[in-house]
Amino acid sequence: MLIRTRSEVAERVFLEFIREYPEPELLCSSDPERVLDYFSKLGLPSRAKRLIQAVCAVLEECGGEIPCDYRELRRLSGVGDYIARVLLSRVCGKHYSFVDSNVIRVLSRFAGVPLKASEAAGILEEAFAGGDLPPVNVALIDLGSGVCGPRRPRCPECPLREECSYFSSPPAP
Numbered sequence: 410m411l412i413r414t415r416s417e418v419a420e421r422v423f424l425e426f427i428r429e430y431p432e433p434e435l436l437c438s439s440d441p442e443r444v445l446d447y448f449s450k451l452g453l454p455s456r457a458k459r460l461i462q463a464v465c466a467v468l469e470e471c472g473g474e475i476p477c478d479y480r481e482l483r484r485l486s487g488v489g490d491y492i493a494r495v496l497l498s499r500v501c502g503k504h505y506s507f508v509d510s511n512v513i514r515v516l517s518r519f520a521g522v523p524l525k526a527s528e529a530a531g532i533l534e535e536a537f538a539g540g541d542l543p544p545v546n547v548a549l550i551d552l553g554s555g556v557c558g559p560r561r562p563r564c565p566e567c568p569l570r571e572e573c574s575y576f577s578s579p580p581a582p
């Protein structure tokens with residue numbers, strides 16, 4: 410819900426959504442058009458169908474338990490790489506990073522080279538193998554959406570600036 414929308418808006422929509430669908434069974438048997446309304450407000454209409462598919466798949470194919478295995482998750486309808494990684498990290502407590510466009514942008518600028526999602530994910534998992542990956546991962550998402558934006562990064566406010574390649578050698582205008 411946060412991908413395209415400011416957190417205040419996403420929070421309001423999330424709270425309304427969870428009030429209407431407090432149980433996964435309600436979401437699985439919901440009117441898809443109602444769910445679509447919520448996700449359209451967030452500019453993510455395609456997510457509505459995928460969310461219903463994923464929730465129904467967990468209920469119908471996994472007995473209501475989210476499987477803590479990457480391959481099993483990816484077999485479920487509506488579950489892509491990013492969602493599988495989020496679930497493995499946040500629900501299952503496994504050592505998985507989840508990188509969105511914010512994380513890729515921050516790490517690419519920091520390293521001074523364009524990174525693919527799989528490279529950024531690998532860098533994070535290796536760098537924080539000893540712990541702290543989940544809070545660092547979330548912090549990087551926040552940093553990318555709030556400070557290190559796509560157009561004009563606000564480097565003077567950034568806690569990474571002293572070691573950031575982009576800050577020390579910004580691209581020519």
Ligand code: SF4
Nearest residue numbers: 557562564567570573
């Ligand atoms: S110093 Fe600037 S470019 Fe580097 S991560 Fe921070 S905001 Fe992004």
